[in-house]
Amino acid sequence: MPAPTSTPRTLYDKVYDDHLVYSADQALIYIDRHLVHEVTSPQAFEGLRTAKRIVRRPDCTLATVDHNIPTISRKSFKSIHSFIEEPDSRAQVGALEDNVKEFGLTYFGMGDRRQGIVHIIGPEQGFTLPGTTVVCGDSHTSTHGAFGALAFGIGTSEVEHVLATQTLPQKKSKNMRINVEGALPAGCNSKDIVLHIIGLIGTAGGNGCVIEFSGSTIRELSMEARMSICNMSIEGGARAGMIAPDEITFEYLAGRPLCPVGEEWDQAVAYWKTLKSDAGAHYDVEVEIKAEDIAPTLTWGTSPQDTVPITGTVPDPEKATDPIRKNGMKRSLEYMGLQPGQVMEEVKIDKAFLGSCTNGRIEDLRSAAKVILSAGKDAKVAEGVYAMVVPGSGLVKQQAEAEGIDVVFKKAGFDWREAGCSMCLGMNPDQLKPQERCASTSNRNFEGRQGQGGRTHLMSPAMVAAAAMTGRLTDVRKFVGENVSDHPEIKVTSVFDYMDAAIPSPAPIPRETKIVDPNAKALPEAVDPATAGLPKFNVLTGIAAPMSTANIDTDMIIPKQFLKTLERTGLGKAAFFEHRYDQKTKEENPDFVLNKEPFRRANILICTGANFGCGSSREHAPWAINDFGIRCIAAPSFADIFYNNCFKNGMLPIVLPPAELEQLHADASAGQELTVDLERKVIVRPDGKGEISFQVDDFRRHCLINGLDDIGLTLQHREEIEQFETRRTATWPWLDGLGYAKKGGKVPVKPASPQKKKMDW
Numbered sequence: 001m002p003a004p005t006s007t008p009r010t011l012y013d014k015v016y017d018d019h020l021v022y023s024a025d026q027a028l029i030y031i032d033r034h035l036v037h038e039v040t041s042p043q044a045f046e047g048l049r050t051a052k053r054i055v056r057r058p059d060c061t062l063a064t065v066d067h068n069i070p071t072i073s074r075k076s077f078k079s080i081h082s083f084i085e086e087p088d089s090r091a092q093v094g095a096l097e098d099n100v101k102e103f104g105l106t107y108f109g110m111g112d113r114r115q116g117i118v119h120i121i122g123p124e125q126g127f128t129l130p131g132t133t134v135v136c137g138d139s140h141t142s143t144h145g146a147f148g149a150l151a152f153g154i155g156t157s158e159v160e161h162v163l164a165t166q167t168l169p170q171k172k173s174k175n176m177r178i179n180v181e182g183a184l185p186a187g188c189n190s191k192d193i194v195l196h197i198i199g200l201i202g203t204a205g206g207n208g209c210v211i212e213f214s215g216s217t218i219r220e221l222s223m224e225a226r227m228s229i230c231n232m233s234i235e236g237g238a239r240a241g242m243i244a245p246d247e248i249t250f251e252y253l254a255g256r257p258l259c260p261v262g263e264e265w266d267q268a269v270a271y272w273k274t275l276k277s278d279a280g281a282h283y284d285v286e287v288e289i290k291a292e293d294i295a296p297t298l299t300w301g302t303s304p305q306d307t308v309p310i311t312g313t314v315p316d317p318e319k320a321t322d323p324i325r326k327n328g329m330k331r332s333l334e335y336m337g338l339q340p341g342q343v344m345e346e347v348k349i350d351k352a353f354l355g356s357c358t359n360g361r362i363e364d365l366r367s368a369a370k371v372i373l374s375a376g377k378d379a380k381v382a383e384g385v386y387a388m389v390v391p392g393s394g395l396v397k398q399q400a401e402a403e404g405i406d407v408v409f410k411k412a413g414f415d416w417r418e419a420g421c422s423m424c425l426g427m428n429p430d431q432l433k434p435q436e437r438c439a440s441t442s443n444r445n446f447e448g449r450q451g452q453g454g455r456t457h458l459m460s461p462a463m464v465a466a467a468a469m470t471g472r473l474t475d476v477r478k479f480v481g482e483n484v485s486d487h488p489e490i491k492v493t494s495v496f497d498y499m500d501a502a503i504p505s506p507a508p509i510p511r512e513t514k515i516v517d518p519n520a521k522a523l524p525e526a527v528d529p530a531t532a533g534l535p536k537f538n539v540l541t542g543i544a545a546p547m548s549t550a551n552i553d554t555d556m557i558i559p560k561q562f563l564k565t566l567e568r569t570g571l572g573k574a575a576f577f578e579h580r581y582d583q584k585t586k587e588e589n590p591d592f593v594l595n596k597e598p599f600r601r602a603n604i605l606i607c608t609g610a611n612f613g614c615g616s617s618r619e620h621a622p623w624a625i626n627d628f629g630i631r632c633i634a635a636p637s638f639a640d641i642f643y644n645n646c647f648k649n650g651m652l653p654i655v656l657p658p659a660e661l662e663q664l665h666a667d668a669s670a671g672q673e674l675t676v677d678l679e680r681k682v683i684v685r686p687d688g689k690g691e692i693s694f695q696v697d698d699f700r701r702h703c704l705i706n707g708l709d710d711i712g713l714t715l716q717h718r719e720e721i722e723q724f725e726t727r728r729t730a731t732w733p734w735l736d737g738l739g740y741a742k743k744g745g746k747v748p749v750k751p752a753s754p755q756k757k758k759m760d761w
């Protein structure tokens with residue numbers, strides 16, 4: 001491990017340092033835990049197959065299906081082939097099932113009650129542990145930071161990189177601390193805390209940073225409440241959020257199937273206790289929040305930063321001073337069908353959705369059930385409202401049923417579903433219809449997110465339950481008053497009551513074409529990076545398309561229906577789909593810039609709005625833009641995962657100050673050609689108007705210019721990776737070989753009492 005240093009370090013610094021395979025500006029870090037789902041993995045496995053590579057650490061990899069699967073009753077479930085009707089969803093789930101068999105990975109499929117949303121099952125099984133690095137091809141991997149893990153979303157190219165090498169090239173992020181102090185007011189919970197934070201810092205507030213959440217309010221929260229907060233770090237622009245592990249963390253973990261036991265447990269806890277920021281550690285950004293300022297909060301617009309207390313009104317775009325913000329707000333209000341000044345509590349809803357990786361855990365369901373019970377013995381969901389509950393995993397569902405929570409929901413008229421992402425992202429049959437308004441516990445309210453034309457208001461599970469019962473957005477305090485007491489109807493149980501009978505993972509099925517060698521210690525021969533073949537980027541001259549929208553999210557760049565592909569190519573037609581085509585007539589929208597001449601031929605994009613590519617980790621976004629023909633994007637700032645994904649596809653994202661972007665925007669709008677010279681790090685303006693220089697990381701520049709694939713480059717460091725693994729086994733033995741596969745499917749159980757600590761209500 002790296003030599004201890006006397007400089008005070010943050011929690012993030014410590015976990016980062018402990019995973020350095022080698023240190024450099026572009027360092028290589030070891031990945032302890034890799035979660036895999038069906039949407040972002042097919043192209044990664046295909047890449048392995050083509051290069052004849054194996055999965056380096058099947059024992060550190062766990063796969064499940066969540067995004068595409070229907071959440072209807074599984075009573076008739078035999079196989080995904082007969083159960084999933086939509087062909088593309090079926091193909092994507094089928095591809096994962098084939099891949100886990102071929103590569104010998106542990107998989108919780110639809111017939112396994114441990115299946116669930118990736119970010120729910122990782123912690124549930126003890127796969128997520130303090131001080132680990134956790135990745136997944138999914139932006140909400142930030143959830144796992146609640147354990148003091150360094151957990152972040154990655155694109156598909158990086159998924160392939162981790163599968164092949166168990167490492168990732170990384171640049172160190174900045175440290176940001178958000179300190180929340182004091183007692184939470186009545187009616188508020190962790191969702192209100194995180195919505196309040198995002199409203200304050202904005203969706204770009206955490207760009208380039210890892211956020212550490214600290215303070216007495218955070219320390220008082222249960223693990224599930226902490227997960228809801230770290231989950232939405234990505235909506236605050238940070239790739240990762242972290243909370244120092246403590247007794248609450250250790251109590252949550254003890255006895256979970258993939259946790260260390262006996263002496264190793266003691267050893268692990270001793271290490272985990274060191275994982276807190278040192279006094280005097282340096283933070284690049286610090287934010288102080290008083291819990292007393294937080295109210296039950298929800299969103300009014302189409303960005304998670306568009307928050308308002310439930311007692312508030314819809315804001316007026318005319319009051320915004322920044323023209324980009326003003327236009328954005330106007331478009332949001334039009335999309336949401338709201339008027340400035342409208343009282344939030346008077347807004348009627350059509351649907352209520354309780355679920356997702358933010359709020360699909362047992363405490364979330366309990367808190368919503370308590371609101372229903374507070375509404376009266378025979379209270380029902382308001383007339384005309386369809387309300388659904390989607391537990392985050394099969395085990396959450398089972399526990400809720402044992403506690404009688406399902407009965408509370410069903411009696412009130414809620415639909416009680418099976419585990420999956422469901423209507424958080426309508427990649428499956430659960431979707432909003434155009435103009436339907438939904439009170440939702442999910443994390444994104446982007447245009448079309450829950451279904452084309454659908455209108456999403458984000459809020460806590462308790463607030464969703466309150467809205468479902470009244471039929472309009474409602475202040476939950478009217479239901480629960482000052483005191484939230486336990487209801488006798490809900491018998492709180494321990495999840496350990498259900499772990500013991502868990503179904504073992506299927507053994508990998510040997511195949512003729514199998515390329516996995518489970519006994520292989522060394523990596524296979526490295527593929528020559530020069531032959532791996534990314535297109536080289538040196539000098540690019542061409543038409544530049546001008547845009548001036550802020551927070552262009554990846555759902556906007558490529559909506560969910562196009563994520564079901566098994567290929568990396570052919571997505572150009574879908575780029576900016578909802579803006580490019582009239583959704584009714586399917587005709588091109590003549591006002592959209594990429595439909596106009598000469599911009600149809602653009603190979604550069606100049607955007608004056610900040611935070612380009614925010615939201616999901618889908619690499620489909622750069623794939624679509626690239627396939628359209630655009631290879632370089634300049635903007636004031638980029639979301640971290642999107643920025644990274646561009647380089648993996650031979651594309652160049654350039655960060656420039658607003659004044660210079662304005663000049664380039666003017667050139668682009670005039671239809672003039674620009675030249676991007678990466679070798680010289682300049683953009684040449686037309687008509688001798690001079691050059692604008694830009695910064696880019698030297699290593700990335702070198703890779704782009706030479707078309708280098710970084711899996712090949714990393715494999716040249718195989719000896720250092722092996723040395724790291726040897727050290728890892730000696731220092732943190734509990735991180736090796738705890739996979740289900742190695743345990744022969746036996747799930748150990750150490751019974752524990754239900755969590756006594758304060759939970760989200």
Ligand SMILES: CC(C)[C@H](C(=O)O)[C@@H](O)C(=O)O
Nearest residue numbers: 039137138139140616617618
């Ligand atoms: C499909 C996946 C890439 C995506 C993400 O990264 O977040 C999804 O989970 C989402 O919530 O939009």
Ligand code: SF4
Nearest residue numbers: 140356357421424425
């Ligand atoms: S945000 Fe929604 S779609 Fe994405 S992983 Fe979480 S539940 Fe699934």
